Amino acid sequence: GQQVMQIPQYQHVQEGEDFTTYCNSSTTLSNIQWYKQRPGGHPVFLIQLVKSGEVKKQKRLTFQFGEAKKNSSLHITATQTTDVGTYFCAGPRDSNYQLIWGAGTKLIIKP
Amino acid sequence: SQTIHQWPATLVQPVGSPLSLECTVEGTSNPNLYWYRQAAGRGLQLLFYSVGIGQISSEVPQNLSASRPQDRQFILSSKKLLLSDSGFYLCAWTEGMNTEAFFGQGTRLTVV
Numbered sequence: 001g002q003q004v005m006q007i008p009q010y011q012h013v014q015e016g017e018d019f020t021t022y023c024n025s026s027t028t029l030s031n032i033q034w035y036k037q038r039p040g041g042h043p044v045f046l047i048q049l050v051k052s053g054e055v056k057k058q059k060r061l062t063f064q065f066g067e068a069k070k071n072s073s074l075h076i077t078a079t080q081t082t083d084v085g086t087y088f089c090a091g092p093r094d095s096n097y098q099l100i101w102g103a104g105t106k107l108i109i110k111p
Numbered sequence: 112s113q114t115i116h117q118w119p120a121t122l123v124q125p126v127g128s129p130l131s132l133e134c135t136v137e138g139t140s141n142p143n144l145y146w147y148r149q150a151a152g153r154g155l156q157l158l159f160y161s162v163g164i165g166q167i168s169s170e171v172p173q174n175l176s177a178s179r180p181q182d183r184q185f186i187l188s189s190k191k192l193l194l195s196d197s198g199f200y201l202c203a204w205t206e207g208m209n210t211e212a213f214f215g216q217g218t219r220l221t222v223v
Contacts, residue, residue, distance in 0.1 A: 030209055042201055042214040043155070088154065092209040097143050097162055098170075099212060103154040 002027050004091055006102025014110050019076040021105035023089035030092055032065055032072045033099070038085040046074075046087075076107070084109055113138035117202045117215030124222055130175075130189040132218050134202030137183065142204040144185040145212065146177055149199040161185060197222045 003026045013019050023032065031050045035043040047056055049065035049072060056063045060083075062075045076083055086106045090099040117134045124130060136142050146158040157170045159177035167177050174193060178186045185202060202215040 033211055035212075042217045043212075045211040045213065048211055090212075097160060097205070097208055098157060101155045101157075106152075 002093055002100055004089060004100045004102045006089055006105055008105055009103065010106045010108060012108045012110050013079050015081060016078050019079050019083070019107050021074050021087050021089075023072045023091075023102050025070045025091055025100075027094065028069045030069075032069075033090045034063060034072075034074055035088045035090065036085050037088065037104070041085075043088060079107065079109060081109055083107055113204075113213065115202065115204055115213055115215045117218060119218060120216060121219045122221070124192050124220065126194055126222055127191045130187070130192055130196070130220070132187040132200055132202075132220075134185045134187075134215055135183055136204045139183070139204070139206065141182060142206060143208075144179060145203040145205075146185065146187045147201040147203065149201060149217075151198075155201070159187070192222045194222050196220065 005024045007022050011019055031048050033048045034046040036046055037043045047063050049056060049063055052069050053067045054065040060077045064073045072089055074087055084107055086104040088104045089102040093100050114137045143162050145160045147155045148158055149155050158175060159167055159169055161167050161179045164179055164182055175187060175189050197220055200218045200220055203212040205212050
């Protein structure tokens, strides 16, 4: 069945280092969405990418959608403690109202 | 603006007891509604979704059920809870077929 794989599961970084999470879909996606879930909180929508090869930036966050619309990445430059949380990607399942979710990448800032 | 309310925030229930979690959306009409469960440190598992009143699609066979008695109300129920039902339950809504999801604050359920 249709799957979205997300890696890594965890990433430990020193504050100020960069962070990247990757998503790969088994099928072409009409769009891909990114969410952030703070510890103890609920997922919050960050951005949606629709076009092949699209790149969008939100301050220190850079989101990319692959040319084949099957993969995507989120890169955070110079992480801060406020970036801590789990980042999820999600893409629509063909022909219905569901989103298929990646397993998430947990960003952990080393003390 | 649209808001989503989900309650209660936390719940501790004994095994075998019933469950009712409620979610309501304000500021929109005919939303698509979803119930997810998240085990500790894990991803989101879709349990049910609804595209209209009385329409429920189930993704995972289990002892949970969902109902949508009104356009902006979504209820998750169980007649008898199991230990394995513990988790973080999230209600969400979307406006369209491929649009972003907005989540409620979640209910942390512990079955003891």
